[in-house]
Amino acid sequence: MSEAPVPPSARSRRRFDTIADHPWRSALAVAALGLLVLLLLWDWNWLEGPVERAVEARTGRSFTIGGDLDVDLGRVTTIRADALELGNADWSEDARMAAADRLQLSIEILPLLRGQVRIPEIRLQRPQVRLEIGPDREGNWNAFAGDGDGGNPIQLQRLWIDDGNLLFLDPEGETEVDVRVASQAPGEGDAAPPVAISGEGRWRAAEFELEGTAQSPLDLQDTDNPYRFDLHARAGGTRAHARGSLVDAFQFENFGFQMALAGQNLEHLYPLLGLAMPPTPPYSVDGQLRREGTSWHYRDFSGKVGDSDLGGSVTVETGGERNFFKADLVSKLLDLDDLAGFLGAAPESGASETPSPEQEAEAADDGRLIPDTPYELDKLNAMDADVRLRAQRIQADLPLDDMDAHLILENGLLRLDPLNLGVADGDIRSTVRMDAREAPIRTTLDADVRGLNLGSLFPDSALAGDAVGRIGGHARLAGTGNSIAAMLGSSDGELAVGMGRGEVSALLVELAGIDIAEALGFLFTNDRKIPIRCAFADFAVADGVMSANALAFDTTDTLIVGEGTIDLDGEELDLLLRPRPKDRSLLSLRSPLVIGGTFSEPSFRPDLARLGLRGAIALALGSIAPPAALLATLELGPGEDSDCGGEYAR
Template sequence: MKWIIRIIGFFLILFLVAGISLFFLPADRIAKLAADQIRTATGRDVSITGDVSMTLWPVLGVSVGGLEVGNADWSEQGPMLTAENAAIGVDVMALLRREIRITNIEATRPTIRLESRRDGRASWVFTDASGEAQIETEVAPATRTPQAVWIENLSVTDATLIYDAEGADLVSYSDVDLTLEWPERLGAAEVAASLNPAGSEVNVRATIGGFAGFITGQVQTIDATVSAGRGTLALNGRGSTAGDVAGRLTLDMPSTDDFLAALDLPAPGLPQGLGQSVDLSADLTLTADRRLSLRDLQVDLGGNALAGAADISLNGKPQINAQLNAGALDLSGAGSSEAGSGGGGGGTPAGSGWPTGRIDASGLAGFDGQIALTARSIDLGQFKLGQTRTLLRNERSRMVFELREVAAYNGTVTGEFVMNNRSGLSVGGKLFANGIDMQAVLRDAAQIERLTGAADAEMSFLGSGQSVDAIMKSLSGQGAISFGQGTILGIDLDRLMRSGSVGGGTTVFDSLGATWTIDGGVMRNNDLLLKLSNYEARGAGQVGLGMQTIDYTFTPVALRANAGNGIAIPVRMVGPWSDVSIRPDLEAAIDLNFSEEKERVKQQARDAVRAKVAEELNVTDEGQDLEDAAKQKLEDEVKRGILKLFD
């Protein structure tokens, strides 16, 4: 029992001596000790300025008027951390065990600068962070064995966080609160941050396994989430401070605009079905040189589901190479979105004019690269497509849709469509169609249903302007079309040729072909030829693609009528697309069919007039010119009148 009392007494004396020794240590010495341990742990210069005060219990530590932690030697942005005042605490009992355990670091209103470079360097990777340090005092031998050191708690309040990634815009957030809880040196750490960049709180939470290795650049397990604007971004995988990340990425954004607005990023105002909401999951790999790989990608863009894979380079403007597969894509909202073309698309009535809202094509500058898309069907609102294989190429705001295989209107379409926004918006393309149901196409394009049949066509076009209306009014190009058997609804050529009536009926034709040119939004054609068993018809005129009007003359000819010479009755179609007037051109019909009779009647009239004039002029010589006779009679009358003046 005496020995037990002696041992307890010995330890009491030891603790008393240690406590008195610590009490007489100057505060600036404690501050220097803490700064040395931070310097050893990070490999960065650490300086403490301002007044220094010391606390003894429950934590041995100091409060300083200012703290500064240096940046990487390649950085040109100043210190990595500066704080107006800070508190640094050291565990007393750990000191007695010759361990350096920094129990807490608290910083108020600090500025934290983080930088990364394209070559993979990052300012938060500590080049000399061995995680080991030693206590160096005036009486401690220099060869003393290094002792373990770690920061158990870190608390940052009202911070300004600045992130400078080479090749990208500077990102800066203020009013940031950050905490780190690292209870075991070889264990996991909990990191939490909250910020309010745009009036809505953003929270970041992460659990990092083996945090001691993580801060030295080793790959460790990571479970992290970012919550903002009712959305959540989560990663479960592995990563390192060098920028290497791999794992399962999930993104749940009920509103893309709200999520980005919470991060103080511009809201894209995406159309319905194209990202107004996003539900995404993928296997992600991100390398230190900012190359992103997505595999087993599954994404729902608010009704449109896509699957596939993508490789993206994030050094500067994103470079994308992706292959995507979709089922039925509904893109009908793209044309009518307020953020899209300014309104109007498939729902605009024919003849009422094209949408005049400004088209915002700035998104074409958002990335370069190639995206291959396969879809079971695509609903464009105004047009409907079936099985589609297309390749999208975008380079410096010039996007090319290469139509490799498009099933449309019971036929196929190939070619390319181009949108160019390098110096103002222009659209153009070259398309080839085979076996297209023209009634369905014209119904969707202009609500015209009079022409039926399968057609082969080719066309090229180019238009420019910042609205659909401006583009349609500036169109230029050319094309050709040919039909097999088909019908023209609303015109019965047989009835027309027999009775002159154009009311109702249907004309069945054997073939139809035409070529055209487009200039200033007006399509002109003068060689339309339609063939029937007993008739043929030719057409010429123009269609105002920009003004949505038509002025076209269609001339059917009865080949076997008029003793085999044929009878032609032109029909003129004129008016807006929504109300086309169809009527026979009787004056043209007379000119075409009765030109000889008309000339004969004119000659008979001339002969009758001549006879009457000759009678009045008393002309008996049939060879005498009536004009000369009239002049002679006038002279005679004048002479007689003058002679009467002298009577």
């Protein structure tokens, strides 16, 4: 039997009763429908405003998203934002500090629920960052320093940069660095993509170029493992190669790495680093560069300057009114010519020498023996210094053995204390004081000569090389001028040297006296030694002119006494030597000897007027009877052994 049909009004009432009995079902249905509509119509760009305001609140800088904002939801959610710009400090001329065409960021959702921020990757397209130093030496990045909230750090695993650019500006320091950065495919052992770096700009007004590679910038946040890099830079003729690794690289006050420097002239470091170095030949050094606060250390470096090896350690303190340069340097073999720049002298040039181009030009034009290149007063007042240089062996035309020099420069006052030179198996101990606080420079020299070996002074001379005797003396000079030539050319003081008993070649003495017969005899027979009683030279110096107070060389064979002057300003010689033989000899042309000319081209000749008179007498007598011509050259001699010059020396 079939049921009776339900009226429509009854069905509607039953449906209403069901809904009324379950109100949460209707709410859920409405919510689902609303969510569906929201998902279909949602535009992530609606969140641009809240995101911009959040970044501005955190950084204190304007922030805009000029393009689209998009999000791909998932366990790892990807966020993309286009045309980003971050505002600059108020004092900057450019309103934009950073920008990027696109930022793509991946973030893990589940760790967020535990308060952890894990970002597997950030990709940046054409990021541009402008770092600059403005008024009061303030950096435009200072607003972000120490802005952390003390919570869990962000874990960023991978950074990829497409065509990035970093610009660093320091107008006061005349520095502008423009660097391009691009990520490369990771190599073996790279957890994140490394970056290739290239750039150029000006550093302290000097143009430079830069290129190299480094680990991913993300690796800088790892304070436990070293950050590896390899960079080459060039500024003019100066080249630098920085490579190695940094630990906790964001600690800019403390870091260290290997640094090689090479160039044509250490003087070129002055505009780059503010270090007032003297002119030098080409150099190349390699050592460990480390910064500790305001101190820069270049430790355990080794290399060459010109033809000399050089090693040691250097420290530069930058925290004071002037930079302070401290160095402890050692050279196993020092080519003295490489120190020419310290003295303001032109170095030698040739196949065996390695001067810089500037020094080659200077050497080609220089005709003086005493250095006349002016010292630069601004450099002498630009920094303080404490430099110790020890040379174990010296290569030079002079008989130099070794050197120990200690230079102290303080507020324009330079002292070499001591300046010790090993010379001819003896030594010269001296102190030099140069006051550059006012122009011209005031210089004083105090030197003592001790135990110089007479034979070692002439190692290349067949006549004097085996001479025996020890020489001592002193020099006390004071002068004014901005070059060594000017200082000596205006100097006052005294200079004296002397020696006691010794031996010298008889041939040398006879040639000095132009004793033809004995000299020829020694030339064709065995030479013999003549005992030296003594020798001395005592000069008074006034306004750059050395005047002989006493000048004598006394042997058992011949006494040589002298007089005259040496002009340090004009570099001219005017000395008269009078040989007084103590033996009888035929063919003796008893005439004074004149030492003249210049320091670079001295002349050594007999007094031709007196020789001419004796020659005329010999010719006249020879015309009567040839043997009689010998009478004009017969020298009987005083026949006594003078007391170290006796009357002649006094």
